[in-house]
Structure formats: C-alpha cells, structure tokens
C-alpha cells in the first residue's frame with residue numbers, strides 16, 4: 001500500500017505564489033546594476049517576452065489586472081453612461097473596472113460547459129449604449145470566443161478579454177487574451193506567475209496600442225515630453241517587479257505542464273464523486289482545481305479540520321451587496337455553480353502525496 005508521507009500538521013494552502021533563488025538573485029543583481037527601479041529596460045524586456053510567448057504585437061505592463069481593464073476601456077473611448085456587457089460569474093474586478101470609469105456593467109449569465117459568458121444570450125442585452133463585451137476566460141477555460149467576436153463585429157462593438165487567470169492557456173492553438181481587440185492579464189499573488197502585483201494589456205491593433213501607451217502614462221503623448229493630448233493616469237510598474245516577472249516567465253512552461261498533471265490526478269480521483277468540468281480543449285487547464293457539490297459548505301469545513309485550505313467560488317456578481325440593487329435578471333447557471341463551487345489546493349508546489357491526501361479526505365467525507 002502507498003504510504004503517505006505528509007506531515008498533517010502543515011496546513012495545505014489553497015494558493016500561494018512560488019518564488020525562488022532565481023527571483024531573489026535577479027532582484028539583487030538588478031539593484032546592483034541600475035538605480036531606476038521604476039519601469040525601464042527590464043519592463044520593456046518583460047513585455048517583449050510576453051509578446052513572444054502569447055504571439056501578440058504589443059504588451060504594456062501596468063500595476064495590476066484591474067486598472068488594466070479600466071485603461072482598456074478608456075483606450076476605446078468608453079464614456080460615463082456607456083454599457084459594457086460582462087459575465088455574472090467572475091472576480092469582482094471585472095465589473096468594478098467598468099464602474100470605476102462611470103460606465104455600467106451589464107450582467108449576463110454563464111454557460112455550463114466553461115462558466116464563460118453565455119454567448120447565446122449576449123445579443124439580447126445589446127442596446128445602443130453598449131460599447132464593448134468583456135469576455136472572462138474564467139479559471140482559464142474558454143468557450144467559442146470566435147463566435148463572440150463575430151457578434152461583436154456585427155454590432156460594431158469592441159471585444160475586451162479579461163484573461164487575468166489564463167496566462168499559459170491556449171484555445172484552438174491561439175493564446176487566450178489575443179482574440180479580442182484588447183486583452184488583459186494579472187500577475188497578482190495567486191496567479192500562475194506573479195510579480196506580487198502587476199498586470200498587462202495586450203493588443204495587435206496599432207492605433208489602440210498608441211492610445212494605451214498614453215493612458216498608462218498620464219496621457220503623455222510621448223515619453224520624455226510634456227504634451228498631454230488624452231486623459232490618462234499613472235499605471236506604471238517597476239523594473240524591480242519586471243525582473244521577477246522575467247524569471248517567472250521562464251518557469252511558465254514547466255508550471256503549465258505540472259498544472260496538467262495535477263488536474264489529471266485530481267480528476268481521476270474525484271470525477272465519480274463530485275462534479276468536475278473537463279476542459280474542452282487540450283490547450284488550457286484550470287488555474288484552480290474546481291469541484292462542484294451541494295455539500296460545498298460542509299466540505300469546506302471538513303477539509304479545514306483536516307488542515308486543507310480551500311476557497312469558495314466567487315458569488316454571482318448580482319448577489320454582491322454593491323451590485324444587488326442594480327439587477328433583477330435571472331442568472332440560474334452563475335447561481336448554481338457559484339454556490340456549489342469549491343477551489344481545492346492548486347498551488348504549484350503541491351506534491352502528488354498531498355493531492356492524494358486531499359482526495360482521500362474528500363472520499364472520506366462523502367462516505368460518512
């Protein structure tokens with residue numbers, strides 16, 4: 001019999017960033033070689049590395065993956081009162097980025113196969129105030145975004161991708177985040193690669209790229225000059241974070257591979273016990289290992305008592321207090337998956353023995 005060599009006194013975290021000697025050395029070397037700290041050559045290098053990895057023409061690092069969405073909206077000239085269509089099941093940052101600039105997030109339910117915005121329902125929410133659709137590749141899954149893009153083209157709307165959770169994931173061999181007019185990524189602490197904080201905006205569109213470059217730098221027309229021709233704010237990152245990001249990007253391919261192994265191990269152990277959503281494309285792999293069960297809250301408590309950290313899936317946006325009174329739509333799928341969803345430990349340092357321990361605890365729970 002396989003003996004578990006886990007020290008059960010160690011709490012297994014649901015998620016944590018993983019930085020090593022490489023990042024530490026990079027920071028040390030950077031501090032010994034340059035005094036800028038603010039974004040400069042290392043940030044440009046990281047942007048180039050991201051462009052090459054995702055196969056995109058432009059990448060702009062910014063201070064986080066929320067402001068990146070607001071900046072994307074400013075770049076496409078969204079004005080107060082405009083409407084932006086977003087999914088009802090996403091991180092709060094998605095609708096907040098819309099609200100932040102005075103526009104209105106319009107919530108649409110998600111589809112059951114990917115938990116992405118339900119493309120078949122989108123058109124009935126389009127009005128003459130609609131300016132863009134924000135697609136969220138939730139948990140790095142992606143639905144038929146090409147169909148969504150066609151809908152956007154038909155109605156002359158921009159497609160913005162909140163791909164915050166999707167670095168390393170491809171749909172039909174194209175990196176998620178590069179289908180829309182503008183894509184956005186986050187490098188905050190729980191994401192697959194991290195700079196502590198940070199995000200980026202990507203595009204293949206020359207005109208939008210010029211606009212984004214300005215809006216993340218006070219609206220400055222050209223770096224080093226004092227001409228402001230458009231509205232902008234300071235959303236720059238630092239080179240100190242960029243050197244960390246460069247080391248993290250080197251680790252990305254290994255992490256993607258390990259994530260797939262982790263998913264398969266969890267999936268093979270748990271697929272007959274709880275609901276799991278199998279990826280519909282080999283190119284992506286859930287960022288968090290997500291399971292769905294009507295006993296979600298009890299399982300959360302049980303696993304905690306076994307020293308296992310989990311996290312409940314986001315509430316539907318229309319159930320969050322700040323959005324509650326804005327909507328009276330019907331969102332059955334967001335509701336169902338939100339209130340039954342649990343994210344299991346998913347950080348990259350988890351070892352197979354720990355995953356097996358977690359799966360055994362879950363089996364034990366359902367056998368009680």
Ligand SMILES: *Cc1c(COP(=O)(O)O)cnc(C)c1O
Pocket residue numbers: 063064065066067090091093094136162164165186187188197198199
């Ligand atoms: C993490 C996340 C964000 C926000 O990114 P930050 O860098 O934390 O501001 C936005 N949208 C989604 C879907 C996310 O997961």
